[in-house]
Amino acid sequence: MSDARRATDPPAPVPPRTVSLDGRVREAYVPPLVPRAPRGSLADLPYENAHQAPDDVAFSRKRPDGVWEDVTAGRFAAEVHSVAKGLIAEGLQPGDRIAIMARTTYEWTLLDFAAWAAGLVTVPVYPTSSAFQTRWILQDSGAVACAVEGMDEARVVSAERRQIPGLAHLWVFGTGAIDKLRRAGAHVPDEAVTARRGLLTPDTIATLIYTSGTTGRPKGCALTHANFFAEVDNAVEFLHPVFRSLIKEPTSTLLFLPLSHVFGRMVAIGCIRARVRIGHAPSIEDDDLLTDLAGFRPTFLLAIPYVLEKVFNSARATAERMGRAASFDRASKVAQRYGEAREAATPSLSLKAARAVYDQLVYRRIRAALGGHVRHVVCGGSPLGQRLSAFYAGAGIEVYEGYGLTETTAAATVTPPQRPRAGTVGWPLPGTAVRIADDGEIWLKGGIVFAGYWDAQHGQAVPYTADGWFPTGDLGSLDEDGYLRITGRKKEIIVTSAGKNVAPAPLEDWLRAHPLVAQCLVVGDNRPYVTALVTLDQDGLAHWRRMRQKDHVSLADLTRDPDLLAGLQRAVDEANRLVSRAESIRRFHVLPGEFSERGGHLTPSLKLKRRAIARDFSREIDAMYRD
Structure with missing residues (x-):
């Protein structure tokens, strides 16, 4: 891509058009930034x-x-x-x-x-x-x-x-x-x-991407060349700071998420479309990935929250080993305050000064861990959380959160540049409409929505409503400015024996950000209260052991260690602040192993297989409901 092309800013994105009903915003739509591809592939x-x-x-x-x-x-x-x-x-x-x-x-x-x-x-x-x-x-x-x-x-x-x-x-x-x-x-x-x-032609099927299969046999999503053009062309224009360098350094990204997943695939195609330099990193083991990031030095990354959580927790652990945990925690709070202040208004002079001090002491090390040149991260898969999103913004790395599915060729919504809103997944991608159904389900329409589920014998099964909307199975709400907030999955909503509806995702996402927690499954369907199964992050646990001189303690004993349980209880208490008393986690159980794809408890995209986990750990779950 020529320097002249990089230096040209497209017009600012048009805010969503919204439609309200009974005092609630029920639809949001952003017009496309590019016309539909008329020909080719x-x-x-x-x-x-x-x-x-x-x-x-x-x-x-x-x-x-x-x-x-x-x-x-x-x-x-x-x-x-x-x-x-x-x-x-x-x-x-x-x-x-x-x-x-x-x-x-x-x-x-x-x-x-x-x-x-x-x-x-x-x-x-x-x-x-x-x-x-x-x-x-x-x-x-x-x-x-x-x-x-x-x-x-x-x-x-x-x-x-x-x-x-x-x-x-x-x-x-x-x-x-x-x-x-x-x-x-x-x-x-x-x-x-x-x-x-x-x-x-644009309407020819380009790929069949099979869903992860959290609840059953995977289904093949038939995505056309037109679906990808609608996705990447609008994404490149909408996220112009990411794909178009406004400085002398050319844009580049290191792909490390699976190309088998629609998110990684979409970004790879978008980079070729926008002429962004691409590298591939086959291993996401910490040492391998950090080496590749340092050698390639990308200007932006696509990631899932797990990666950003690991970078933050590793930096915090390093600071603690060096006796600088208190300084890191102060820097973290300054970054979060700066990120939040920048979203609401202009940060104060004192906050800017504090950030400048910690930029040299802490934030540049965070950026160095990502290769030193990263200024933008496109994050999807699950919510990152307000704390980390604000922290990275304060540390000089803009995080664009998005929401989408395989059926929507990846992102259906994304954070608009310079207009983040905490707790949301942004506006509809240009050319896409979002509707909130009567029961709170998110419906989508636009050029990014797939052709249907593959069926070689009977033709593609098209799961649309009568008026052309695709029901996602996710629950959410739109605010007055057209920002979408995800509240859970219809099939994952927990209904306690007292009739209280509980969305597990916010609690699980919050707990998963804790350095000791690898995964968390919130349960409570037809039960008197909500509980959780927790697995331990091995890197976080190794650091915790070293700092407390408990290397000699067996893993089985650690799951009952009072100090470790007290630390996890504090994390649970923090998570419970997000919800009412009836929705809060009353008890939790620490498992000695991790949920894994090989064990049948995670999909290839690291989503929890809830039914399999509940079945295999039914004894541990039942024990949390005994007096």
Whole structure:
């Protein structure tokens, strides 16, 4: 992207138009910032970038020696083209489904665009998926080919292959699959790829992304090229400070969230659309990710709250080990006050001065942990919480929270630049309308809403209302300015034996931000009061042990340790301030292990499988209701 393009600010976003009924705001709508794509597909993006700016850096790839090597737009387009020819040479036909089962790597993005250039439909599969999940997705989608990262994933697919008769190809990135495809396609004429691209329209299905399956068998969401154009084009214009650098440093991001998830995928496509330099980080282990952030030095990140919570808690733990916990806590309070004051009005001179002092002592270390150049974070998945959002804003990192689903091609709402509002997930993305139904359910409409659920035999199942709204299953409210607040899931609402409705999400999100807490499940359906199961964060627990010289204490004994339980009780008391007495957590139980995807208690996107947890820990839950 040229400097002139980066320096051009689009007009300020238009505030939502709202509709009220019975004294409540029931609808909010923001007009689109860009027109609907009239023709073409995502397959055209690499070719357009190569034509308009062939020497611009599109990617940086980490070599085995740790050096980041740049890939230009021209080179990326050439690689997409050669791999697309290989897919055609292997006999894949327009509309065929190809699955990708890998971590967040350059090869993932390359094959995604090559598949589109060959007229195919891509089907992401989490590399952590079980054999059953993998088999179901490959069977249901009718995939004829599957590309996996390494031999572990290849063994999972191979073990199920007898039950997937339509799967004709299995390629492994780690054994040179990309190079093999290039060689296979060497004899295919360039015109064959051009012809395949010409078959695609905005309404062609681009991908089938399967939902996490918190309550049952995953469903394939059919997202079109038009869905992605509506999402990324409006997001790029709306979040112009994120995607368009107004200083000399070009914009860049390091992708580390799974590309199997619609959030990571959308940002990857948006970056290619906006010509933002991209890096891939396959490992989110603390040391690996911090090393990659330091080497790549992104200007913005997409993250889930867990990542920002870990950065904050790790910084606090480091300060405590150095005997500077009190100083860090003061800096944290100053950052929070500054962030809150900036939202409400101009911060006072004394607050600005205090922030300047702590910027050198504390905040720059927070920014350094994210690579040193990050100024914006797009955060989704679950609410970050007012405390951390204000803290990061005060520390010089603007957090844009959003809300969306796989069915809405990621974000349906997002925090407007320079207009944050604590406790909300922002305005409707331009081109999107939000309605609050009579029972409080959030309904959505717009170009980002998917084509329907995949059903190869009977056609796409379209779960819309009679007048074209998509019911999300989430509960929320709109304020007078069109900001959306999420209050819970319809299926997760707890109804106590006294008839009190309790939304567990706010309590769980608050507790999860505590350095000792990994996950929390609030329960109480048909019970006299609300309780919670808590799992311990291993890094936070290790630090707690060191600081209190309890390294010798077994994990089982720690779950009953008075000091640890007292600290967790204080966190529970803080969370209970969010709700009424009838909704508050009366008792909690600490589990010795963590909820995990392998154990069947978390989805690949780290959502709680409530039914499975309640079933497997029924004895512990029952014990909290005994006198």
